[in-house]
Amino acid sequence: MSKNQALLKPITVGNLNLSNRVWMAPMTRSRAANPENKPFEIHAEYYKQRASSGLIITEGSQISKRGVGYINTPGIYSQEQIEGWKEVTKAVHEENGHIFIQLWHVGRISHPDFHNGDLPLAPSAINPNVKSYTPEGFKETVTPKAMSLEEIKQTIEDFKNGAKNAMEAGFDGIEIHSSNGYLLHQFFNGTSNVRTDEYGGSIENRAKILFEVINAIKEVMPENKIGVRLNPSLNGVFGMKADEETIPTFDYIINKLNEYDLAYLHLSEPFTDVSDNPYLESHIAKRYRPIYKGTLVINNQFDQEKGNKIIEEGLADAVAFGKLYISNPDLPVRFENNAQLAEWDQNTFYTPGEKGYTDYPLLEESIVG
Numbered sequence: 492m493s494k495n496q497a498l499l500k501p502i503t504v505g506n507l508n509l510s511n512r513v514w515m516a517p518m519t520r521s522r523a524a525n526p527e528n529k530p531f532e533i534h535a536e537y538y539k540q541r542a543s544s545g546l547i548i549t550e551g552s553q554i555s556k557r558g559v560g561y562i563n564t565p566g567i568y569s570q571e572q573i574e575g576w577k578e579v580t581k582a583v584h585e586e587n588g589h590i591f592i593q594l595w596h597v598g599r600i601s602h603p604d605f606h607n608g609d610l611p612l613a614p615s616a617i618n619p620n621v622k623s624y625t626p627e628g629f630k631e632t633v634t635p636k637a638m639s640l641e642e643i644k645q646t647i648e649d650f651k652n653g654a655k656n657a658m659e660a661g662f663d664g665i666e667i668h669s670s671n672g673y674l675l676h677q678f679f680n681g682t683s684n685v686r687t688d689e690y691g692g693s694i695e696n697r698a699k700i701l702f703e704v705i706n707a708i709k710e711v712m713p714e715n716k717i718g719v720r721l722n723p724s725l726n727g728v729f730g731m732k733a734d735e736e737t738i739p740t741f742d743y744i745i746n747k748l749n750e751y752d753l754a755y756l757h758l759s760e761p762f763t764d765v766s767d768n769p770y771l772e773s774h775i776a777k778r779y780r781p782i783y784k785g786t787l788v789i790n791n792q793f794d795q796e797k798g799n800k801i802i803e804e805g806l807a808d809a810v811a812f813g814k815l816y817i818s819n820p821d822l823p824v825r826f827e828n829n830a831q832l833a834e835w836d837q838n839t840f841y842t843p844g845e846k847g848y849t850d851y852p853l854l855e856e857s858i859v860g
C-alpha cells in the first residue's frame with residue numbers, strides 16, 4: 492500500500508503543511524523529574540524520535556502550580572520550563588516535524604499534597620472518588636474547593652499565559668485539554684458542576700469557561716493554531732458520570748466551536764463500551780463529523796487499517812495514535828512499509844528516565860539490529 496494510503500496523505504492545518512495524518516496523541520510520561528518540572532534533554536530526544544508524525548501533541552503540561560495533579564509532569568508557566576521546551580521544539584523542527592503543546596489543569600483530580608495542604612480547585616466541592624498520583628504514590632482524592640469567580644478568572648489567565656509561553660518556546664500551536672475528566676470537562680458535566688452562578692445551571696453556562704479560555708488565548712496567538720480536545724462519552728473514568736444533558740452539552744459545544752477558525756477539534760471515541768447507556772453516544776466521529784466544519788482528528792484504539800478506513804469514509808481528517816507511538820517512534824514509516832509494530836510496555840509508561848521512553852528503536856534500527 493506504501494504512500495498511497497489515506498493516513499499518509501499530507502494535510503494543511505491553519506498555515507501548517509503537515510506531511511501526514513498519523514498524529515501523536517498527548518501522553519503524560521512523567522519524566523520531568525526535577526524540582527522545576529521542566530523538560531530537558533530526554534524530552535527533546537523523545538519528541539525528536541517521533542518527528543515524522545504529521546503533528547505531535549505533547550503530554551499534558553500544567554499551566555500553573557495549581558493545575559498539577561501527577562508527579563513529574565512538565566509545566567509551561569515558568570521561564571525555566573519555557574527554556575526546556577525550546578530545546579524540544581528545536582529538536583522537532585530540525586527534523587521537519589510539527590509540535591503542539593497540550594495545556595492542562597487537572598482540577599479536582601489533584602491532591603492537597605501538591606498544594607502545601609490546600610484543597611485542589613474544581614467547579615464544585617464534589618469528590619471524584621478516584622486516585623491521585625502523588626509524590627507518595629496513589630492516594631484517594633479529596634473533596635475539592637469550589638472555585639471563586641476570582642479563581643476562575645485567574646485560571647483563564649493562566650491558560651492564556653501558558654499559550655503565550657508556548658509561542659515563546661517555539662511551539663506550532665497549542666491544544667486545550669478540555670477532556671478526560673479534568674478541570675474544563677468538570678465544568679461541562681452536571682454531576683461535577685452544581686454551581687448556581689454564571690458558570691453553572693444551563694448548558695451554556697457550564698460550557699462558558701471553554702469559550703472564555705479560547706477567547707483569552709486568541710489574544711496572544713492566532714486562532715488557527717489552537718486545537719481543542721473533547722471526550723464526549725467518557726463515563727466511569729476520572730470521576731465522570733453521564734446524565735441526560737451530556738449529549739446535548741457536547742452537541743452545543745461542538746456546534747459553537749464552528750464559530751472559530753480553530754486548527755482542529757480532537758475527539759475521542761468512547762474509552763469504554765457505552766452502548767447500553769442512553770445518555771451517551773457510541774459513535775463519536777459519526778455523530779460529530781456532520782456537525783463540525785473544521786479539521787477533525789479522531790482518537791482511541793485506532794490501528795493502520797481502522798485509521799485509513801475512517802479517513803476514507805470521510806468521518807475524520809486525521810487520527811491521533813497514543814500507545815502505538817510509545818513503542819513505535821516512527822509510526823508513519825512503519826505504516827508506509829506495512830512493517831510489524833512493536834509492543835508497548837505499560838510498566839514504563841510513567842517511570843523516570845530513558846527506559847521505556849527513548850529506547851524504542853526506529854524501524855531501520857530494529858531491522859539492522
Ligand SMILES: Cc1cc2nc3c(=O)[nH]c(=O)nc-3n(C[C@H](O)[C@H](O)[C@H](O)COP(=O)(O)O)c2cc1C
Binds near residue numbers: 550593668671720840
Ligand atoms: C501513558 C498515557 C498517558 C496519557 N496522557 C494523556 C494526556 O496527558 N493528555 C490527554 O489528553 N490524554 C492522555 N492520554 C490518552 C491518550 O491521548 C489517548 O486518548 C489514549 O491513549 C487512547 O488512544 P490509543 O488507543 O491510540 O492509545 C494518555 C494515555 C496514555 C496511554
